[in-house]
Amino acid sequence: MRAISLDVGDRTIGVALSDPLGITANGLMTIERIGIRKDADRVLNLVKENGCDVIVMGLPLNLDGSDSVQTQKVREFRTMLENKMRSTGMKGISIIFQDERFTTKIAESVLIEADLSRAKRKKVIDKQAAVLILQSYLDSAARRREEGSGVI
Secondary structure (H helix, E strand, C coil): CCEEEEEECCCCEEHHHHHHHCCCCEEEEECCCCCHHHHHHHHHHHHHHHCCCEEEECCCCCCCCCCCHHHHHHHHHHHHHHHHHHHHCCCCCCCEEEEEECCHHHHHHHHCCCCCCCCHHHHHHHHHHHHHHHHHHHHHHHHHHHHHHHCC
């Protein structure tokens, strides 16, 4: 299982990719947003190039779990991805939402701890948030597999 994750923002999309075994997440890139259709095309090209069968999208919920304005934009981006996959014959790829509350704050803390300047942090924060989103998904998937197999 190879997964790709997206931290979809208004100006950029942070992208992370799992290793081929689906154990670890690594930052791939930050996509500068052009328009929803072209952005979806770029994401789907990355999915094809890397042989991904899962797209994990960070879902920016409010602290109380309700939808935010950004939540609706992320849902619209998912719909665009699904429509483009259908129209291009891409099959067998799941799109999964992963709660992304606090990921940007955690990512910023990690980057500050790594002593990155503010300018450098700004360039990689979305990619680092995508890593956290994907690693959270991969860890929960591993726990579900262990629970299903009786392994402790």
